[in-house]
Amino acid sequence: MVPRPASRLRKRCTAMVRRLCLPDPFSVSALCDSIAAQRGRKLYLHPLDKPDGVVDMPCGMWVATDVADHVFFEQQTSTFHQEHIILHELGHMICGHTIASLGDGFDPAAVGSDDTGEIVRQALTRASYNTVQEREAELVATLIRERGRQINGLSESERRLGKALGFGE
Ligand SMILES: [Zn+2]
DSSP states (O other): OOOHHHHHHHHHHHHHHHHSSSSSOOOOOHHHHHHHHHSSSSEEEEOOOOTTTSOOOEEEEEEEOEEEEEEEEOSSHHHHHHHHHHHHHHHHHHHHHOOEEEGGGGGGTTTTTHHHHHHHHHHHHHHOOHHHHHHHHHHHHHHHHHHHHHHHHHHHHHHHHHHHHHHHO
16 A cells, blocks of 8 residues: 555654654743754854744745755744744755755844844745655654653653652652
């Protein structure tokens, strides 16, 4: 039987997430550190206000330069959603999707300045992912969150067990 595309996608994403080395305890910022270490590149998170006049801007974006990765995420939303946006962008990174490379023209120092809207616009005109890539990134984000919850749940019950046995806090 030929597997349906959806289950093939899920299988591929599950395998990718399983290969990832996730931090324990899990948090999105710890994951960013760990991915930066695994890629041997710096990873910067940039909270971003949706620039005025930009209506169809996605909630997040990953920009790679020659030396570092930059993940932009909208901050005018819940922490949960912010983290999901970041995980989604990390998903693109982990899947090795074609990326918005701004090359030498990109100056991270300009982020947060008045030029931010322009930088985002420039990046967006250069890169857009296809539907499969979007679904892949979204699924990877969800799977990472699930595994993260398992890791933390485990540590939590281990801590409780330790406490019950008279160790730890
Ligand atoms: Zn995406």
